[in-house]
Amino acid sequence: MDLIEYIAARGGIVRTRALREAGFSAHTIARAVAAGRATRFRRTWIAIGGVDPILAGAAKLGIVVTCITQAARLGLWTYVDPADPHVYHVAASPHAGSVAVTQSLVHWSKPLIPRDPDALEDPIENVLAIIAECQPHERALATWDSAFNKGLVDRDSFSRFALRPAARRLLAEVSPFRDSGLETFIVTRLRWLDLPIRCQVWLYGHRVDVLIGDRLVLQADGGHHVGAQRASDNAHDAILRLHGYTVIRVTYAQIMDHWPEVQELILRAIAQGLHKAA
Template identity: 30%
Template sequence: MPRIRLVRCCTMLAMDRKLAAAMARVNGVAHIQDLLGSGFTRYQVAALHRSGQLLRPRVGWYVTPTHDSAVIRAVRAGGVLDCVSAAASYGLPVPRDHRVHVGLAPNAARLRATDDGYRRVAAGDDNGIVRHWGAPQPRGQFRVGLLDALSTALGCVDRDWAVGMVDAALYGVDATGLRPISGTEFARLSAAVSPDKRRILERCSDKAESVLESVLRVRLEDAGLNPAEQVVVGRSRVDFMIDGWLVIECDGRLHAESERFASDRARDAQLAQRNLRVLRFTYAQIVDDWPGTLRTILAVLGEGRPALR
């Protein structure tokens, strides 16, 4: 390899490593001043942008191309991920919402559309974004803290889902490595929110293993029922039990594996031998058709406990 070409390759490799280190320090979202402070010149930054190694969603702001699209849209809007968008980035379950929830400083101005880094919009004119005005975020952060995201969500999403999100944070999300929030953190969250939000937190539990269980528990309680949660019956543990004999299970997981499907049905048979009635409901039944699901539960309760065989 000619010496000039070898020097050029080494220079490019060193530049790539330098860029990777600089962007890692700011979690993939950098202001031009961050890059200049890392030793890049404005000419080099412009060259990195032209080559596609950096995206510029907003004048003066640069993002790694591999960053989540929601982060890029939040930067373009002039803020950071907040509310359910931030919660989702931590791995928490959130309700379906195509919009990006963006946290902005109280004095945020020069608002931009999320689909165009240069077109100005008035607050509320962009249907692809939900703006939350709060405390200014330091550079180097692309999202608010987890407790701040939960605090905002308590006043933004339906109460059932808000409870489910906090429950998931209390239980921890193993798939994403999110550790459970501590009792101290939960107390700090409760102390920082309004009385209305605090009443929602009072409905939370660290026993729920899925957001579907949280939603079902809250809706059962609202219906005047008193479900016992995570009840141990013999060698099994059931999601909920009402009046000591009606077992309610959430089938939110996909039962693609025949072994898991067979295991659940074998357990149902064992529960039936203990004179217990088992009802299983899917995500769609609990979330999208709750009135029909509740009618089924009340009808079975009205029939009374099955006769002992």
């Protein structure tokens, strides 16, 4: 296989040592760099054009991408506080000495799974364990729910790791049935009601986000609630109402920034018995 094809098949960036072990000579590597077909980082990494800039930066600095930065790269639900000065979350070995990374939060904790020296990304187990310590419980649970929902980790195998208390608490609460972080936030914030609260319940041909009691439906609209999707959702709302359900629709901004108002709507509906079957 051609050197550039080999690097591309491995994410666009590979350690020089790994290339040599794969059979590429030092001359072949140097020739690719001299021709501009590849770039050398810190004398130990070789990258090609189009490589993820986050991975390239990690290679240059000798760090690993982890926590909510890696979770977002995996397509998991994350919340980024606009006031947080840390754009990236990365990890370094506790014995690595000083690591200065602009606009980044460096996690020094010992990982659950030892890190391969050729890795630039933490495995999902390390990512979740660090999130458990780094993020507020509610946000951490939303990301954990997302990881379990996507099947990236399972409860039995994860429980066998040496988890810290924050991670143990999350493992006890995590659910693979929540489709978005908004559902996690809603369930967590309403748990004190001591009512049945279920996510992703199938009703009359479609799933609803949250069903409170028997008849109160809470739909959390994200950015996809436009055009044909909005028309379909509105039609389903009408069907639900005809069958005796009460539907409350709220937006991402309402849940994240105006939760007391959303909760007030829900409590008033419950007080009127709208969550009960006729």
